[in-house]
Amino acid sequence: FSNDTPREYLCNLGPDGRRRDADDRPELCRGTVEFIATKEFLVREPMPAVYFFLVDVSMNAIQTGATAAACSAISQSLSDLPEGPRTMVGIATFDSTIHFYSLKRAQQQPLMLIVPDIQDVYTPLQMDLILPVSECRDSLEQLLESIPSMFENNRVADSAFGAAMKAGFLAMKPTGGKLLVFQSVLPSVGTGSLSARETEGRSNISSGDKEAHKLLQPVDKTLKTMALEFAEYQVCVDVFLTTQSYTDVASISVVPSTTGGRVYYYFPFSALSDPAKLFNDLRWNITRPQGLEAVMRVRCSQGLQVQDYSGNFCKRVPTDIDLPAIDSDKTIMVSFKHDDKFQENSECGFQCALLYTTVYGQRRIRVINISLPCTSMLSNLFRCADLEAQFTYVVKQAANGIPSSSLSQVRDQVTSTCINILQSYRQYCASVSSSGQLILPEALKLLPLYTLGMISSI
Incomplete structure (x- = not known):
């Protein structure tokens, strides 16, 4: 694709x-550049920064102190939410039913609205469930302080985790945003309910069952179908398992x-030591550099093509990946394949374009460009190999394979990858050396050590 360069x-x-202004134009002298997106990149107005909290108030969560820890962490984190009128917040609690709260300033205290139907959930109000934080902060802090005592005598042990997420999503559907869920027990009722597989897993592992990996x-x-719908409407889910x-x-x-989120796992949860960690994790989740409703595409030179993406995202079309949220802790791995020959000393270009919205409502395009030399000599390839990048790929491939293969198969695959790399080096780059001598490429000399360390931890 080509177009005419504007005269100006x-x-x-x-x-x-070189152009006289090359050093004055970031797009000509920097590998990473951000552009403010123009109207043709806007499907709708940039979404506000919405944070909706879901807190488990079942009997187990109350008795272990998980509910109190979650409410305290949320309350302390309110001051860290992005400033401005576009930042919005909402909250709901759940056990075997779902409890929404209207946080209108005009009310003397927050109004609880109960949704008893956990098979076909709905939102009890179209408005007032999510409000600008500047308008409802006092009411929200009062509510968070009251929730542990409101449910201190709760004897409901069931958890409608899936139904609660669905209800939270329905409240956020017009805007998208971040759904932060605090869960303490196995989801047992309603949409997405689960049954205990722990006993089955232990018996399968102890008997050496080759199908034990299916428990992963x-x-x-x-839940997958539900998550795809969440991603379509730009809702990112983070789950804090205080269990x-x-x-x-x-x-x-x-x-x-x-949906571009992650799981925070606190097991076994301790009311003495874990609340501080929970608060730090939640605070960093809110304050770290991040973007919302993002779309990413990777391009490369002719003769190369993107083979696969790996990471936390939703992929609805072959060329792009959807990221309801993206932050500084996330990594997307991209693998390529080549279907053509390249000339020696020529270069291949790679470009990653990320369209996203800042938490302050500005739509931006972050473009990352890199150009790498091509070579037809394997010795050059091994000399310039990046051990950390190569082994990261091996680790991610192994992690992705664990739920679908036995651990012994994963270990064999990792070992074979290491052997094939070193065998290729020995065969094509060091064939004149004695057959009894161990020859390792300088850039990959620690690969066997890394591989052994990984195998011992699988």
Whole structure:
């Protein structure tokens, strides 16, 4: 694809053959540049920064102190939310039913609205469930202080985790945003309910069952289907598991991994030591550099093509990945394949373009460019190899394979990868050396050590 260069962008060349303004234009002298997105990149007005909190108030959560720890962490984090009228907040609690709260300033105290139907959930109000934090902060702080005592005699042990997430999503559907869920027990009722697989897993492992790895797979597709809908409407889910018992993390984690979020796991949860960690994790989740409703595309030179992406995202079209939220702690791994030959000393270009909205409502495009030399000599390839990048790829591939393969198969695959790399070096780059001598490429000399360390931890 090519287009005409605007006349005002043209510039005279200097005696060195470069544009005279090359150092004054970031897009010509920097590998990473951000552009403010124009109207053609806006499907709708930039979304506000919405934070909706879901807190488990079931009997177990109350008795272990998880509810009190969650409420305290949220209350302390309110001052760290992005400043401005566009920052909005809402809250709901849940056990076997879902409790929304109207936080209008005109009310003397927050109004509780109960949703008893956990099979076909709904929001009890179209408005007043999510408000600008500047308008409802006092009411929200009062509510957070009251929730542990409001439910201190609760004897409901069930948890409608899936239904509560669905209800929170319905409240956030017009805007998108971040759904932060504090969960303490295995979801047992309503949409997305799960059954305990812990006993089955222990018996399978002790008997050497080759199918034991299937316990690391989601139990069904209910939560996955729900997560795809969340991602479509730009809702990112982060789950804080403050638990003292089995919660089926494999099934629950599908929602964060599909929506660009993550799971925070506190097991066994201690009311003495974990509240401080919970607060620090929540505060960093809110304050770290991040963007919302993001779309990413990676491009490369002709003769190369993107083979696969790996990370926490939703992929609805072949060329792009959707990220309801992206932050400084997230990594997206991209693998390429080549289907053409490259000339020696030529270069291949790679570009990553990320369209996102800042928490202050500005739509931006972050463009990362890199150009790398091509070579037809394996010795050059091994000399310039990046051990950390290569091994990160191996680790991620192994992690992705664990739910679908036995651990012995994963270990064998990791070992084979290491052997194949070193065998290729020996065969094509060091064939004149004695066959009994161990020859390692300088850039990858620690690869066997890294591989052994990884195998011993699988």
